[in-house]
Amino acid sequence: MHVCIIGAGVIGMSTAFMLRQKGVRVTVLEAGKEIAGGTSFANGGQLSYSYVAPLADPGVFKDLPRWLLKKDSPLRFRPALDPQQWRWLMRFLQLCRSDVVRRTTAQMLTLSYLSRDVLRDWQARFGLEFAHQSNGKLIVFRSTGPFEHAREQAQLQADLGSTQQVLEAGQVLELEPSLQALGTRLKGAIYTPSEEAGDTRLFCESLHTCMQGDADYQLLLDHAVHSFVREGRDIRAVRTSHGEIAADQFVVAGGMGSVGLLRQLGGQPLIYPLKGYSLSLPLDGLSQSVPAISVTDYERRIVYARLGQVLRMAAMVDIGFGGLDIPPARMAGFKQQVNELFPGLPLEQAQTWAGLRPATPSGKPVVGASQLAGRLWVNAGHGALGFTLACGSAAVLAARMLGEPVPIDDAPFRP
Structure with a gap:
């Protein structure tokens, strides 16, 4: 079998690697000029296996007015004459219910724990190098209300197999002294010792290095896929910027690029771009003043992760702001909050x-x-959890494609 995978980010490369482990010939097509050059390039880097609760939470209704009115809000919204935006938002608001959160959390945990197990197996077998850290994660709270809600969420996840600790302010500072600038504003934290971090781009490059030289693996950069070639109902080939490429099966794993391709076939996938930003700071001489543990500043929605000799800081959700420009005012506010x-x-x-x-x-x-x-497969829509869920998603897709037992109930994730 020959499988053509569209996209060389963390989803596409994980899918390719999993299929190669099962003896499948793979060709990866990437529109850009490098591996992981898009959303996988410099995102947060946290492997948040135990923290996969959806963004669609009842608390959104309470926070939304405040977020939209603050200049330095973690969320910005710009309405557009775009039916996709409003379809997405309406569905998002419909899902902001406690019963949906509980059900979705349980489903997502099965996929995230599978992903954790697959990645650890790959590390043990192949020695992947990607600035991996097993240093735990602190979700830090400045307000009593969100902290109490987090206690409830921790209990829910404990019932589903997560191991998390609820820490009061003094315990947080004892564990992570670098947070002392919070002072009396620190109300507490949720600590998950098992959480990890790593550089997503380096992970993708490490997978590529493991497969490089394999006659049944091919990576074609600068190969934008423009359309599909059909034979009856089946996809026979893709048309790229360098001509047609045929295969037996095709996987759409191109991030936001997946939406346009699926629309050509009559699909209307509810996948929308949530724009985010990051800072990557070399740690030369700074190790004592930055956290040793991965930290999420909950109210500010800023994540901090050590990736080797770099501190990665990622933040913000901008809805309705396309393009990859970095507005100076947005970045200035981000830096001020970090400082x-x-x-x-x-x-x-x-x-x-x-x-x-x-x-x-x-x-x-x-x-x-x-x-x-x-002969068409989809592996897309992972949001901010692409790295966390990539290996598990690859395992599910490969099992379905090859007719093998699927390691989890994958019904909640099917197209």
């Missing part, structure tokens, strides 16, 4: 980045056989 928590960091030395996270309203990715055409 309030970790004073004195030389953020002028940090590399800035913007990316478009392809998200579904429910937060659940779309993984499985497409209903739009034969």
Whole structure:
């Protein structure tokens, strides 16, 4: 069998690697000039296996007015004459219910724990190098209300197999002294010792290195896919910027680029870009003033992760702001909030980045056989959890494609 995978980000490369482990010949097509050059390039880097609760939460209704009125809000919304935007938002708001959150959390945990197990197996077998850290994660709260809600969520996830600790302010500072600038504003934190972090781009490159030289693996950069070639109901080939490429099966794993391709076949996937930003700061001489544990500043929606000798900081959700430009005012506000928590960091030395996270309203990715055409598969819509869910999604898709037992109930994720 020959499988053509569209997209060389973390979803596409994980899918390719999993299929190669099962003896399948793969060709990866990437529109850009490098591996993981899009959303996978410099996102947060946290492997949040135990923290996959959806964005669609009842608390959104309470926070939304405040977020929309604040200049330095973690969320910005710009309405557009775009039916896709409003379809996505309406479905998102419909899903902001406690019963939906509980059900979605349980479903997502099965996929995230599978992903964790697959990645650990790959690390043990192949020695992947991607600045991997097993240093745990702290979700830090400045307000009592969100902290109490987090206690409830931690209990829900404990019932589903997660191991998390609820820490009061003094315990947080004892565990992570670098957070002392919060002072009396610190109400507490949820600590998950098992969480991990890593550089997504380096992970993709490491997978490529493992497969490089394999006669049944091919990566074609600068190969934008423009359309599909059909034979009856089946996809026979893709038309690229360098001509047609035929295969037995095709996987659409191109982030936001997946939407346009599926629309050509009559699909209307509810995947919308949530624009985010990051800073990557070299840690030369700064190790004592930055967190050793991965940290999420909950109210500010900023994540901090050590990736080798780099501190990665990622933040914000902009809805209705396309393109990869980095607005100076948005970045200035981001840096100011970072400096309030970790004073004195030389953020002028940090590399800035913007990316478009392809998200579904429910937060659940779309993984499985497409209903739009034969021999077509989808692995897309992972939002901010692409790295966390990539290996599990690859395992589910590969099992379905090859007719093997699927390791989890994948019904919640099927197209």
